[in-house]
Amino acid sequence: MTDIHIVGAGAIGLSFAHALSQRHNVSVITRTLPTDKWLISEHLGTKVINAKPVVLAHTQSLSIANCFICVKAYQLPQAIADVLPYLSDHANLFISHNGMCDLSEVLDQLKPNQALFFISTARGALKLDDNHVKITGSGDTYLGACNTQAHSIIKHIFGIYFSGILSQSFIHEDMTLLRWQKLLVNIAINPLSALHQVPNGQLRQPKFSATILALLNEACTVANKAGIKVTLSQALDNAYQVMSRTSANFSSMAQDVKHGRKTEIEAICGYVVAQGQLLNVSTPYNAQMLQALINKH
Ligand SMILES: NC(=O)C1=CN([C@@H]2O[C@H](COP(=O)(O)OP(=O)(O)OC[C@H]3O[C@@H](n4cnc5c(N)ncnc54)[C@H](OP(=O)(O)O)[C@@H]3O)[C@@H](O)[C@H]2O)C=CC1
Numbered sequence: 132m133t134d135i136h137i138v139g140a141g142a143i144g145l146s147f148a149h150a151l152s153q154r155h156n157v158s159v160i161t162r163t164l165p166t167d168k169w170l171i172s173e174h175l176g177t178k179v180i181n182a183k184p185v186v187l188a189h190t191q192s193l194s195i196a197n198c199f200i201c202v203k204a205y206q207l208p209q210a211i212a213d214v215l216p217y218l219s220d221h222a223n224l225f226i227s228h229n230g231m232c233d234l235s236e237v238l239d240q241l242k243p244n245q246a247l248f249f250i251s252t253a254r255g256a257l258k259l260d261d262n263h264v265k266i267t268g269s270g271d272t273y274l275g276a277c278n279t280q281a282h283s284i285i286k287h288i289f290g291i292y293f294s295g296i297l298s299q300s301f302i303h304e305d306m307t308l309l310r311w312q313k314l315l316v317n318i319a320i321n322p323l324s325a326l327h328q329v330p331n332g333q334l335r336q337p338k339f340s341a342t343i344l345a346l347l348n349e350a351c352t353v354a355n356k357a358g359i360k361v362t363l364s365q366a367l368d369n370a371y372q373v374m375s376r377t378s379a380n381f382s383s384m385a386q387d388v389k390h391g392r393k394t395e396i397e398a399i400c401g402y403v404v405a406q407g408q409l410l411n412v413s414t415p416y417n418a419q420m421l422q423a424l425i426n427k428h
């Protein structure tokens with residue numbers, strides 16, 4: 132049993148907290164203390180999550196050995212800045228979010244023996260209210276190493292924190308490829324489902340196909356120029372499969388727009404536009420989606 136800190140009492144943070152608390156001591160770092168116990172509902176009913184809330188400002192002497200950061204892409208820099216002073220010299224840091232962030236900015240701030248891992252998850256979770264999360268889907272979770280220290284201990288870490296704890300979890304050898312593959316799915320589904328406020332399955336209608344093709348064509352061209360081996364046909368297949376498997380779900384971006392929250396569009400279409408500029412690839416469809424969603428903020 133080890134001590135784990137999770138940053139973010141959101142849908143994914145609380146769902147990880149519940150799973151990890153079966154074998155470890157879990158604390159969840161929040162900006163303000165919760166008003167009530169955290170609850171989780173899944174097929175077996177509703178349970179109290181066995182995790183302790185922690186507000187960093189109240190715990191100056193804290194040393195964090197294992198830290199899972201489960202926040203939105205645009206919240207990552209602040210979350211890293213918040214926990215960095217508390218990380219032990221051999222800390223394991225796990226990051227999980229949709230979209231792409233420049234991980235080199237995180238790596239530059241770590242000490243030589245601190246390990247950085249990325250978690251890509253297709254688990255579905257929804258906050259019903261401030262203290263209550265509902266598991267809405269069981270998807271695969273992949274753990275990947277982002278620096279040399281993480282590469283050297285990944286099998287050991289997987290055994291302690293993932294195997295038998297987070298169902299359907301695996302080690303992935305090529306996190307960059309996996310992150311791009313997930314990005315391509317999010318590019319096809321998230322902005323259109325958000326703008327039209329439709330569940331994922333509705334995007335299979337022919338009226339959306341030309342836009343999906345154009346968005347993915349631009350993104351695959353950028354990826355290929357960056358040396359990432361993805362093909363347009365694979366990207367389309369994956370996106371349409373996810374639309375079918377999650378047909379009744381509203382994407383995270385559709386929910387963000389519905390509730391008037393900031394979206395992760397900058398880390399999704401915005402990343403393709405920014406990389407396109409660097410690599411001299413024109414990305415007008417992604418730029419248009421980026422602007423349309425920014426207008427909703
Ligand atoms: N929900 C899902 O089913 C899935 C989500 N994802 C991805 O996982 C990531 C997290 O998503 P999700 O859990 O749904 O998002 P949520 O918005 O539900 O959770 C994020 C939580 O982190 C908190 N937070 C942000 N910054 C800090 C900080 N510095 N200190 C303490 N708390 C902080 C937020 O608080 P506040 O509200 O105050 O900002 C919020 O409670 C996203 O990138 C999402 O796209 C991926 C797969 C599935």
Ligand SMILES: CC(C)(CO)C(=O)C(=O)O
Nearest residue numbers: 320377380381382383384
């Ligand atoms: C895979 C998908 C599109 C599932 O809804 C997702 O990641 C999201 O909603 O952000």
